[in-house]
Amino acid sequence: MDRRRLLIIPYLLWLLGLVAAPFALIFSASFGQKDEAGLIQFGFSTDAYRTLLDPLYLQVFARTLAMASIHTLLTLTAAYPAAFFLSRLPRKSAALYMTFLLVPFWTNYLIRLLAFMDVLRLAPFGFEWTFTFHGILAALLYNYLPFAVLPLYSALEKVPSSLIEAAQDLGASRRRILISVLWPLTKNAVFATALLVFIPALGEFLIPELVGGGRSYMLGTFLQQQFLTFRNWPLGAAAIVFLLLLSLLALLLGGKALAEEGA
Amino acid sequence: MHANGSLQLENLSRSFGQTGVKGLDLEIPPGQGFSLLGPSGCGKTTTLRLIGGFERPDSGRLLHGGADITGLPPQKRDIRTVFQRYALFPHLTVSENIAFGLRMQKREESALQKKVEWGLDLLEIGPLRSRSVQQLSGGEQQRVALARALVTEPSVLLLDEPLAALDLKLRERMQLELLSLRKKLGTTFIFVTHDQGEAMMLSDRIAVMRAGKIEQVGTPEEVYKRPRSRFVAEFVGQANFFDQGGQWWMARPEQCRAHSLSWTASADSLALKVLVTEAAFLGGHHLLKCRGSGGSTYLLKAPGHENPPAKVGTEIQLACERKDLWTVGAS
Numbered sequence: 001m002d003r004r005r006l007l008i009i010p011y012l013l014w015l016l017g018l019v020a021a022p023f024a025l026i027f028s029a030s031f032g033q034k035d036e037a038g039l040i041q042f043g044f045s046t047d048a049y050r051t052l053l054d055p056l057y058l059q060v061f062a063r064t065l066a067m068a069s070i071h072t073l074l075t076l077t078a079a080y081p082a083a084f085f086l087s088r089l090p091r092k093s094a095a096l097y098m099t100f101l102l103v104p105f106w107t108n109y110l111i112r113l114l115a116f117m118d119v120l121r122l123a124p125f126g127f128e129w130t131f132t133f134h135g136i137l138a139a140l141l142y143n144y145l146p147f148a149v150l151p152l153y154s155a156l157e158k159v160p161s162s163l164i165e166a167a168q169d170l171g172a173s174r175r176r177i178l179i180s181v182l183w184p185l186t187k188n189a190v191f192a193t194a195l196l197v198f199i200p201a202l203g204e205f206l207i208p209e210l211v212g213g214g215r216s217y218m219l220g221t222f223l224q225q226q227f228l229t230f231r232n233w234p235l236g237a238a239a240i241v242f243l244l245l246l247s248l249l250a251l252l253l254g255g256k257a258l259a260e261e262g263a
Numbered sequence: 264m265h266a267n268g269s270l271q272l273e274n275l276s277r278s279f280g281q282t283g284v285k286g287l288d289l290e291i292p293p294g295q296g297f298s299l300l301g302p303s304g305c306g307k308t309t310t311l312r313l314i315g316g317f318e319r320p321d322s323g324r325l326l327h328g329g330a331d332i333t334g335l336p337p338q339k340r341d342i343r344t345v346f347q348r349y350a351l352f353p354h355l356t357v358s359e360n361i362a363f364g365l366r367m368q369k370r371e372e373s374a375l376q377k378k379v380e381w382g383l384d385l386l387e388i389g390p391l392r393s394r395s396v397q398q399l400s401g402g403e404q405q406r407v408a409l410a411r412a413l414v415t416e417p418s419v420l421l422l423d424e425p426l427a428a429l430d431l432k433l434r435e436r437m438q439l440e441l442l443s444l445r446k447k448l449g450t451t452f453i454f455v456t457h458d459q460g461e462a463m464m465l466s467d468r469i470a471v472m473r474a475g476k477i478e479q480v481g482t483p484e485e486v487y488k489r490p491r492s493r494f495v496a497e498f499v500g501q502a503n504f505f506d507q508g509g510q511w512w513m514a515r516p517e518q519c520r521a522h523s524l525s526w527t528a529s530a531d532s533l534a535l536k537v538l539v540t541e542a543a544f545l546g547g548h549h550l551l552k553c554r555g556s557g558g559s560t561y562l563l564k565a566p567g568h569e570n571p572p573a574k575v576g577t578e579i580q581l582a583c584e585r586k587d588l589w590t591v592g593a594s
Contacts, residue, residue: 162347162350165350169316169317169337170411170412176367
């Protein structure tokens with residue numbers, strides 16, 4: 001046997017211990033029942049799933065989906081022009097701008113978020129931002145923008161400026177250049193980036209909790225409460241399975257693009 | 264669209280810190296083959312980009328058929344560019360690439376298809392029509408780039424180092440083809456090149472550029488036989504220089520002959536004792552590289568069908584007729 005294959009063992013152990021085993025646990029817990037002490041009685045009960053179908057909980061899912069979708073659109077809309085701007089700069093200046101973009105990420109997530117909330121409290125643009133849905137979106141945008149700019153930059157940077165100039169020379173307007181040249185050449189990266197910011201936003205907990213002040217009840221808060229406050233593990237586990245299925249669906253829809261982008 | 268008149272550059276300048284172009288004056292009549300020739304960094308590509316509309320001049324004017332086009336964007340000029348690396352759209356097929364400009368002009372579909380066919384025929388790439396441009400060789404890509412620009416019927420075509428990416432055989436073939444394309448269409452072709460042989464072959468006139476300025480404009484014969492400066496003489500072909508009476512005099516290697524040491528030069532000849540350091544047979548001619556007493560290098564060409572004029576390591580007299588000498592300025 002090729003001994004190089006042994007190199008995969010640590011990864012397999014990681015996959016088994018930290019991905020497969022916990023998932024199996026969650027999966028079986030979702031079919032269990034909660035006992036008086038808040039522990040799980042394993043078994044085969046679909047109670048948790050039936051509870052989830054309650055319109056009250058479905059609303060939470062719908063709200064979370066809406067939040068993640070709008071956030072994805074917003075973030076892509078903001079990141080694409082920024083990435084295009086960076087991609088037309090000489091590499092050195094682009095690296096400098098990129099550093100500016102990443103500097104806030106040297107700070108702890110919670111501290112960064114609390115600082116951003118202070119900015120929101122100043123009611124920029126004359127709007128109330130704290131404890132609102134658009135405040136949550138602003139915080140999500142702030143937090144995820146660099147993750148969207150980086151992959152879009154690396155895709156746009158591969159489009160030579162001469163291609164854009166050639167299109168212009170042949171009479172393409174700016175809009176036409178975007179539609180007929182840039183989009184076809186970068187759409188896979190856009191899909192991949194969409195997944196990259198959409199999936200984590202589905203399970204986002206801190207931002208809706210802190211910025212939304214608990215007024216926008218999202219899936220993340222729901223999960224946290226089921227596991228830690230109400231100790232209803234089966235219900236939380238079922239919600240996680242549901243969330244995973246949603247993510248899987250998004251992956252299947254965008255996965256082809258993701259694979260092509262990686263190739 | 265503009266009248267098919269000449270293209271005029273009037274005192275055109277564009278600087279990029281240390282580099283750029285300064286005070287360019289040129290007039291290129293319609294249908295002419297014109298080359299901007301010079302070493303890298305001389306400003307020839309900047310000049311082409313100014314004509315194409317991809318750079319705006321800091322000062323000066325650009326006229327086409329008498330109309331001021333200085334402020335017009337590339338697509339509003341009756342000028343198309345063939346980019347150095349061709350800049351084909353990788354997500355489109357050959358036909359779709361050629362159709363791109365026509366689609367932007369919103370041509371009617373059947374007229375558009377006819378024009379694409381015309382372009383495919385013109386460049387003899389019909390069989391490639393539905394291929395992806397990523398599968399094409401360099402030569403094929405260039406044909407697509409030419410077709411894509413020419414189907415929009417520009418009166419001026421700009422070509423940035425059009426043959427640099429091709430191998431020698433293909434380059435020679437494309438040179439002839441570019442010549443016949445230009446004759447057939449009556450389009451002005453403006454080339455940027457650093458290859459003097461290419462410039463001479465492709466153009467009616469050549470502008471030799473140096474450090475952002477035009478050093479000399481003339482027919483290939485003029486710049487070769489009557490260079491205005493030592494720089495032009497050296498850049499366009501090979502040259503020998505002789506310091507005579509405070510002037511640099513130039514003679515081309517083919518104007519020099521090798522004589523034995525016992526030979527006596529007549530009054531209308533100039534002779535110099537040199538040592539042959541290298542000798543090569545290049546088919547059409549023999550090339551000798553010699554060193555003079557002052558350390559200067561001299562080149563000598565002799566017809567290839569004759570015997571080699573001298574052996575390496577021997578001393579000879581390098582001679583040329585005084586009437587062949589051309590002055591290139593004070594020494």
